[in-house]
Amino acid sequence: MKVERQYQVCSRCVMDTSDPEIDFDDVGVCSHCHKFDAETSKNWFPGKDGEQRLSVICDGIRKEGKNQEYDCIMGLSGGIDSSYLALKIKDYSLRPLVVHVDGGWNSELAVHNIERVVDYCGYDLHTQVIQWGEMRDLQVAYLRSGIANQDAPQDHAFFAALYKFAVKNRIRYVISGGNIATESVFPGAWHHSAMDLDNLMAIHKRFGTAPLRTFPLMSFSQYYFYFPFIRKMRTVRPLNYMAYDKNEALGYLKGRIGYKDYGRKHGESIFTKFFQNYYLPKKFGYDKRRPHLASQVLSGQMGRDEALLLLEQPLYDSHELVEDKTYIAKKLRISVEELDALSTPPGKDYAEYKNWDRKYMAVKKAQQLVEQFSRKRIGNYS
């Protein structure tokens, strides 16, 4: 007899059985909490020593790039993480080339915030505008594929463009806003890597209608070998070397540069908001606020009760949802009815389309063997 799995919420964070791979220990603490403890003991320095460590890393970056126009590169979306990061690395006198990838979904506020950050810091901004016809074709293909990660076209283009700019400008250091404080909990089962070009091409081949001629793409070998080993690129995550608190960061940005809060309105990308607050919960039952709030609970930015209360709030204001659906459907040149139908269960598994999983497993295995043999950890993150 099949035993139905009971609904359960972690007793320490707020993750629950909407993650099919979650496990709980005897006192009801989930596997994400245990992973958080293991991870933070190695890579998270929110105290005074973090400042010193980051200072040493930044000294190295400045020294290496002293004869170059830029010593590092960073992506700027206009969101709180990357905006705050841009201001922080100015304190360490880094000279980044700032890249913004415009996938066609920028909200007006995002444009304002990007301008404010760049003006204040005096950075050079390079905006890469993705050819809209190709972006649209790929996004409609993704919607028709029915898989979970509808942000893959935007995310893939962002990283591919960023890495290519870095190579072109002979920059080795990528400064990333990725951080443990707000992003440590991530249910891997919820969606597949946006870097998987095999998956992207398979979906486009099946559902796309026009060739991708200029869309920034990055292959498996570029991602795993060329950038880290041939170009020796390194990713640095400065927000892991400070007590990063999203609300405090927002206050800081407002005070310093007149940053405008997205509030309950659109985030920096209108499509991402729709994808996270409507498509994913409706089609797959995934609420992205949950891992995000769980991360904030674990990093001490928020109490568990407050996070649970926030999760009770509706994902979308109903009027705003109608507005957004109409806007998105029109921009993608599909009907609102089709957009609705494509957002309805059942969802499809990405693995129904060609993907890089076998290659990835082979590389991971080889990496483990080399690590065992050399007793060194291989990775490109600092």
Ligand SMILES: [Zn+2]
């Ligand atoms: Zn937990």
